[in-house]
Amino acid sequence: MTERFTPVPAHVHFPSLEEKILKFWKENDIFMRSVRNREGAQPWVFYEGPPTANGLPHIGHALTRAVKDAFPRYQTMKGRFVWRKGGWDTHGLPVELEVEKMLGFSGKQAIEEYGIAEFNQKCRESVFKYVREWEELTDRLGFWIDLENPYVTLDNEYIESVWWILKQIWEKDLLYQGYKVVPYCPRCGTPLSDHEVAQGYREAEDPSIFVRFPLVDEPGTYLLVWTTTPWTLPGNVAVAVHPEVTYVMVEQRTAGNGTERLILAKDLLDYALQGEYTVVRELSARELVGRHYHPLYTFLPVEKDYCYVVEADFVTTSEGTGLVHIAPAFGAEDMELGKEYDLPIIQTVDERGRFISAVTPWRGMFVKDADPLIIEELRRRGLMYRATTYRHTYPFCWRCSTPLLYYAKTTWFIETTRVRDRLLANNELINWYPEHIKYGRFGNWLANNVDWALGRDRYWGTPLPVWVCDQCGHQECIGGIQELRQKVGEERANQYKALNPAEMDLHRPYIDEVTYPCPECAGTMRRVPEVIDCWFDSGAMPIAQYHYPYGDQEWFRKQFPADFISEAVDQTRGWFYSLHAISTLVFDQPCFRNCVVLGLILDEDGEKMSKSKGNAIDPMEVIKTHGADALRWYLYTAAPPWLERRVSLNLIGEVVSKFLLTLWNTYAFFVLYANLDGFDPTAHDVPVSERPDLDRWILAELHKLIETVDTRMAGFDLTGAARPIAEFVDDLSNWYVRRSRRRFWRSGENRDKVSAYLTLYECLVTLSQLLAPFTPFVAEEIYRNLVLSVRPDAPPSVHMTDFPAANRALVDEKLIEDTQLVMRIVRLGHAARNKAGIKVRQPLAKALVKVRTPAERETLQRLGNQVVDELNLKGLELVEDLSGIIQYSVSGIPSLLGKKYGALYPKIRAALAACNPAEVAAKVSAGQPVILTVDGQEVSLLPEELNVQVSAADGFEVVEEAGHMVALDVRLTPELINEGLAREIIRRIQVMRKDAGFEVDDRIEIYYQADETLTRVMEQFGDYVRSETLAEAVHQAPAPAESFRASLDIDKHPIELGILRVA
RNA sequence: GGGCCUUUAGCUCAGUCGGUUAGAGCAUCCCUCUGAUAAGGGGAAGGUCUCUGGUUCGAGUCCAGAAAGGCCCA
Structure with missing residues (x-):
């Protein structure tokens, strides 16, 4: 007989099975067919957040990919057209740093000497270093995504779309060059955006110094100023106080046995001062404002009025002295305040983070290295009150781990603060999973939005398409290749590698060569040197992946915005933000409707997995051991995706x-x-x-x-x-x-x-x-x-x-409820058997079952055969009353009585405990109230407010749970014992069949020799044994040599068994 | 310093509206069932529900505070 279904092995190796399925999918193009199958249906849009393939994928990526896969598969089955385009993120600092490391470089100078063209070529090669591993994981995990036609952020077409976006922003007058304090990595020589800074906070130990600022009009009196960045002191131009803080002047003895007067916030006396002091008097902030002090340093000439006390709301009294040193070159708030008071900006540091030559004592030194020298110098001048260290979290470069400096420089920004309300409004239209991200992490972030520092003074990235006239300073933003070719002139355009269609490369250094005449004067338009933040690239993917607006515009419109995106929580300020910001800037609408935010993956000890710790689990190893389905299922079911x-x-x-x-x-x-x-x-x-x-x-x-x-x-x-x-x-x-x-x-x-x-x-x-x-x-x-x-x-x-x-x-x-009742009764029955120590194979005469309601009784009348069968019983009796074989105990049901009687309830409970439980039980089963006197008050407890429990037995075993009771008749008759023995023999024969390797439908003959008891059992239950074991005959005779034989002992009765397959 | 998340058995997790003795799986031990099963069933052991206070007749659950861990921001 040919089998209708392919036989299924009882033992299955899932990883091999999966390989077979993968092959089937590939050979039959199932993925694409499943997508195309829904062509013309309403699109359900998914965006792939592009990974960078210059590092190996880890288990966290497996989670992301597993989640990203499940919803598109589901929606496809629901009839939606779910296009799934893969993508790769290829630009940016991380890539450059990998290459720098590989080439042994330590800064921008080395790169320029090496050559930007060669360096960028190396970057281009590096970004696909592990692409095969990424593809393997993606494929093997069953993440269906089109990796054959992915978007790649380094492609010319992709860059062109990014340019188009920038031009839209430019035309809205939101792209500007500003002199601002930016988080700046001195090693990489570039500002970082806020979301990059967010990646790199770490614990750090910095100096904590209290410095005397001598007042001009009151010699011997000092403002006591606290800072953790001594290197910013040469840039000091003011000291800020909070308008509502109370300040005090104190007197202290100095080391030289004289006295000095210090001014600081009253609340911070204990925090800041050492040794004994006397408070001279209190001062309001107003008394301090406007008072001048002697500049600590005068390395640079200053023309404006400076070095006096100003007011600022950001001054706190949680630490320090309540007097804040202001250096507009090194702090965003300082810069703002400086503008307000028209203070000078004293820039003492160069772009490599070193003091400029005017700062003679420390010229050329990396500023952080100069900290101890500055402290020492202040000490020599008697201006250092106290110097200790301070542990706090401080931002480091997210890739090269250099401490960041807050540093004023000219760079390019997108004025996102001007669309902040729109960012917030569009966030209203997004469903976040989990919900708290919406107004929590993401919403807060948007509310505190600062302008997007877009420019990067680097090499490997999308070039900022702004051209500036070298004569008149006229600026133009270029939104596409054709536009640039026209500016340059078709003929000349083809001479540039950047623009020649045959070898086009829009990257540096080629794009830097492209110049054209200024439309306003006789000057030449040259591109600004910056490339842009690579987060802008990835945030541009909805538009750039389809080369909008130069590509298929209709297709783009069908694929925007996304119904679903998902990444780990660290992308909140990364990709989620850049998507949202660009979408709001260009189209003023949200970019995605639903966002599933994933938690981190920890190792077995709850530690964060990381390559550097070496505790990372290789997802491919998991898949090879247990299979992708097992990994996926675990990731889906172990915890909601957003929990770690x-x-x-x-x-x-x-x-x-x-x-x-x-x-x-x-x-x-x-x-x-x-x-x-x-x-x-x-x-x-x-x-x-x-x-x-x-x-x-x-x-x-x-x-x-x-x-x-x-x-x-x-x-x-x-x-x-x-x-x-x-x-x-x-x-x-x-x-x-x-x-x-x-x-x-x-x-x-x-x-x-x-x-x-x-x-x-x-x-x-x-x-x-x-x-x-x-x-x-x-x-x-x-x-x-x-x-x-x-x-x-x-x-x-x-x-x-x-x-x-x-x-x-x-x-x-x-x-469904009825079946749950049956399962529960069966469970109670098993428990009763266990308590009595009688195995299920031993039939028992009956069980008495008491249920709670007539409806349940009816249920068991109908479905009781399942109980009988499962518990190996001869019968089931549904009873109302089990008095005689049980004892009662009674308690109130707190949810009912507590609500009804409140504070009286504990006393009722006590009174109830004092009653005769059998009498109470009788009343309850008769449906009558139980009347008690509690605190001189008569209380009538209704039957449904009481719970009657049973225990004990005699010839019975009773188990009770929540009003359901099973009393098992455990008295064994010889009949029952013999039947039990028959079942035992059957089981042994079944085991023998299996050991002999017979098929489940093979027919057999049984040979046996046994003692008197078992022989009688075999005679009495022969038919039963035969039908259960598919035996055609039972012989009381020695087993033939060719049979499968066993000598057994059943309940101390010996038996010789042999089975023979019948042809 | 601020925001958000997490904390329940050795491990992974449930726990609804505040209500009887806080549950399940894994692992351990005992017993058991089984011609689909690497399974199933019954039981034992394993809990300061992170801690402290409050509200309440009653708190794992609500409120306040703290601690630890994590993420993010300054």
């Missing part, structure tokens, strides 16, 4: 044994028996209403599950969707199949068996579809075997099918 979670090989292995194998074996069970029976699911139909309770129950659960999964996936709740599937698989395997097994074993055709097959078949096929977005491999395998084996015209892949639709009519909630 721990990952280990063991935890993922658990998924295999607990979930995947349970599913697999249910599937294997179906195929095994369906093949034996030649069952064809397309050839039968039994209306669900005519199927047995068990079938209708699992179908009710199934359709309820469909609804749950569907709703939750639509609401981006991955974990909420996935976990119930695991519960269903457990129910299906451990209750439905377990309870239905015998129905499949029956020979011949009958309606009950057909019902069972149809039901299990529907469950498995539906499961394969529900699971397709989560565990795409095993889902595919099950689907293809179960469906294509009988319906060759069905879609060739589960991923090309429609997501199942729930049939509400089948969701019989009552039946």
